[in-house]
Amino acid sequence: MCPLDSPQTQAVLRGPQVHPQSTARQWPAEGFTRAPYWVYSDPDIYAQEQLKIFRGKTWNYLGLEAEVPHAGAYKTTYIGETSVLLTRAEDGSLHALVNRCAHRGNMVCREAFGTVKKLNCVYHAWNYNLKGDLTHAAFSKGLRGEGGLPKDFDMAEHGLQKLRVATICGLVFASFSDETEPLEEWLGDVAAGIRRLLHKPLKVLGYDTQRIHANWKAYHENPRDSYHANILHTFYGTFGLSRQSQESGMVLDSAGRHVYFYTKAGTEKNGGDYKETASDLRSHNDELKLEDPGILKWRDEFGDGVSVQILTTYPSFVLHQIANSLATRQLLPKGPTQADLVWTYFGFEDDDEETTRMRLLQANLAGSAGMISVEDAAVCEMMQRAMADGQSGESFIEMGGRELDSGGASKLSERAIRNFWHNYRLDMEL
Numbered sequence: 028m029c030p031l032d033s034p035q036t037q038a039v040l041r042g043p044q045v046h047p048q049s050t051a052r053q054w055p056a057e058g059f060t061r062a063p064y065w066v067y068s069d070p071d072i073y074a075q076e077q078l079k080i081f082r083g084k085t086w087n088y089l090g091l092e093a094e095v096p097h098a099g100a101y102k103t104t105y106i107g108e109t110s111v112l113l114t115r116a117e118d119g120s121l122h123a124l125v126n127r128c129a130h131r132g133n134m135v136c137r138e139a140f141g142t143v144k145k146l147n148c149v150y151h152a153w154n155y156n157l158k159g160d161l162t163h164a165a166f167s168k169g170l171r172g173e174g175g176l177p178k179d180f181d182m183a184e185h186g187l188q189k190l191r192v193a194t195i196c197g198l199v200f201a202s203f204s205d206e207t208e209p210l211e212e213w214l215g216d217v218a219a220g221i222r223r224l225l226h227k228p229l230k231v232l233g234y235d236t237q238r239i240h241a242n243w244k245a246y247h248e249n250p251r252d253s254y255h256a257n258i259l260h261t262f263y264g265t266f267g268l269s270r271q272s273q274e275s276g277m278v279l280d281s282a283g284r285h286v287y288f289y290t291k292a293g294t295e296k297n298g299g300d301y302k303e304t305a306s307d308l309r310s311h312n313d314e315l316k317l318e319d320p321g322i323l324k325w326r327d328e329f330g331d332g333v334s335v336q337i338l339t340t341y342p343s344f345v346l347h348q349i350a351n352s353l354a355t356r357q358l359l360p361k362g363p364t365q366a367d368l369v370w371t372y373f374g375f376e377d378d379d380e381e382t383t384r385m386r387l388l389q390a391n392l393a394g395s396a397g398m399i400s401v402e403d404a405a406v407c408e409m410m411q412r413a414m415a416d417g418q419s420g421e422s423f424i425e426m427g428g429r430e431l432d433s434g435g436a437s438k439l440s441e442r443a444i445r446n447f448w449h450n451y452r453l454d455m456e457l
Contacts, residue, residue, distance in 0.1 A: 054457050056423050059449040060429050062422040064414040067242040071364040072455070079454050081107025081360075082343050086193065086200040086214075088344035088357055089113045089123060091371065093197060093229045097159065099142045105359045106201065111190070112136055113199060114144070116157040123201035124159040125188035135187070146187070159187035185443075196225035198346075198355070215280030220287035220338045223329060224348055228376040232387060235370040237395035239404045240253045241411035243343070243360040244451075246368065249403050250339045250356075251447055252349075253277060253288040253438035254426055259406060260399050265315050266348060268292055268323070269335045275438045283431055283446025287338035287346075288438055292325075294332070322388055322398075325350035339443075341450060349399065351382070352389035360431075364411060368404070370394050424448070 052069070055061035065298040066072055081087060087106040093117040102113045103126060110126035112135065126135050128148040135148050135155070145162065146155040152165035161182040169175025190201040195212035195218065200210055211218050239246055249255070256269050274294035279286045319325070325334065328351060338346040338375050345356035370393065371415040374386045393400045414420070426441040427434025431449055434440025451457075 052457075053454065057429075059431070059445045059452065060424045062244075062424065062448055063223070064416075064420045064422075065418065066457075067245060067411065067414055068363050070363050073242075073360070076360070077107045079456070080451070082109065082203040083454055084202070085205045085342055086202050086207060086210050086453075088340070088343070088355065089192075089199045089201050090357075091229055091231065091355070091373065092121070092194060092199055093231055093373070094140065094371075095121070097142070099144060099378060101136060101143065101146075102140050103136050103138065104357070106190075106203070107360055110134060110199065112187075113157075113201075114146075114157045120158070121131045121192050121194065121199060122158050123190040123192045123199075124155075125190070127188070128153055129161065130164070153185075155187055159189050161187075163183045182367060184242060196221050197229045198225065200344075214276055214281065214285060214340065217280045217285040217287055217338060217340065220289075220336060221346060223331075224330075224336065224338075224346065224353065229373045230340070230376050230378070232372040232374055232383070232390070234372070235394040236406060237368050237370075238361070239368055239407055240339055240365050241404075241407035242364055243358055243366040245340070245407040245410050246358055246366060246403070247342065248444050248447065249335050249407060250345045251286055251443040252339070252441065253443070256290075256335075256438070259402050261315065261402075263335075263399060270295070271439060274332075276436045277434075277438055277440065277443065278436070278453040279446060280444060282450065283443075284341035284450050285339060286443040286446070287336060288443075289333045290338040290438070291332040292334035321455075322391065323350075324385075325389065326382075326385070328382075341447065347393065349392050349456070351385050352392055353386065354390070354393055364433060368395075385410065 052063065052065055055063055064439055089104050089111065090102050090113055098115055098117045098119065100115045104111055104113060106238045112124045112126045114122045114124065116122060128135055128150065130148065130151055133148050133150040135146050146157065153161060154163040156162050164177055164182065165177060166174060167176045167180065191205065192199065192201050195210060198221065207213060257263040257271060269290040271290060272295045273290050275288065277286060277288040309345040333348070334350060336348040343358040347354055347356070353373055355371045359367040359369065361367055372390050374383055392398050395401065395404065424441045424444050427437060427439065431446055434442035
């Protein structure tokens with residue numbers, strides 16, 4: 028027996044120890060105009076997000092239809108931290124399945140992409156069709172009268188978990204919830220930004236994945252934040268692709284879950300606008316030159332003068348047009364203090380060789396080492412380090428006002444971020 032004053036006995040008498048970040052939290056009284064720093068690092072909050080947001084009443088982006096182009100094609104991806112399969116069945120239909128065998132929980136597919144006739148679990152050879160139905164379980168009848176599964180075992184009751192699937196303009200989304208409204212109703216007015224961009228069949232040009240050492244919400248706020256664009260990004264302002272002084276706008280859906288904003292290059296009201304508004308910013312650099320200015324030679328392929336459109340849907344999807352570079356970004360949380368960002372670059376099936384070269388050249392503006400986007404990941408990591416104690420402090424989110432609709436359509440507004448925190452609090456019941 029341990030003596031009463033031993034460390035072991037004292038630990039038992041004290042009972043289970045609560046992590047300092049796991050104690051009850053109080054949201055600031057100012058509501059959605061504040062984001063407490065503990066929300067970016069608390070492990071209990073992170074666990075609840077998986078349940079209430081990613082596996083809750085949301086539509087989550089899985090990929091492009093073009094990534095599973097024919098029967099038997101599959102893609103592995105994630106919703107939150109849940110491994111998910113996107114498959115195309117023999118009849119051409121799309122299916123989203125939890126990538127977890129119904130027998131012992133093994134991952135069914137390991138490769139990022141593949142083509143198969145059936146989904147096979149390597150552990151005990153439970154096989155499923157491309158719609159997720161169990162079609163075979165090895166030795167289910169036993170051998171020589173011994174072993175096997177119970178006589179009342181029903182394969183129809185042991186398929187892969189199936190999610191709802193919906194598409195819009197070649198994008199594939201899935202939901203764990205039967206209660207979530209239809210996808211286009213969920214997207215609301217922001218669907219117009221998708222239709223504007225994705226008006227023809229798509230083809231994949233390439234991928235880029237980066238690990239960001241910051242909470243997923245720090246990055247999610249970033250593309251919703253039109254206000255930072257030519258403050259943080261030297262390239263945008265200096266070379267004129269996106270400036271606050273240019274014609275621009277912001278569109279949110281009625282619930283405030285989703286947003287897109289746009290800018291039209293070369294639309295300054297007069298020659299002095301940019302200098303008056305940005306000449307004293309750190310990001311403005313008259314000395315910066317391009318050895319090859321070809322990256323700036325973009326074509327107005329949509330006929331509306333928009334040089335940049337950034338569209339974000341709650342909780343983890345971004346669609347961008349930066350000049351003629353087109354890409355999706357899928358945000359995948361990987362614990363309370365890190366996330367993966369998967370970039371998928373694409374064009375249209377009927378693009379000629381010159382257009383494809385232009386898209387690939389301008390893809391260097393985005394991605395993990397992009398001349399613009401590299402700064403977004405960096406600033407998210409800086410934020411995470413600065414908020415690392417998770418004990419005190421909160422963000423101040425009042426640019427453009429204190430209400431969900433204040434700031435209007437102006438890009439000089441944190442309206443979209445206030446709306447994010449409003450919806451986040453509703454889902455998380457905080």
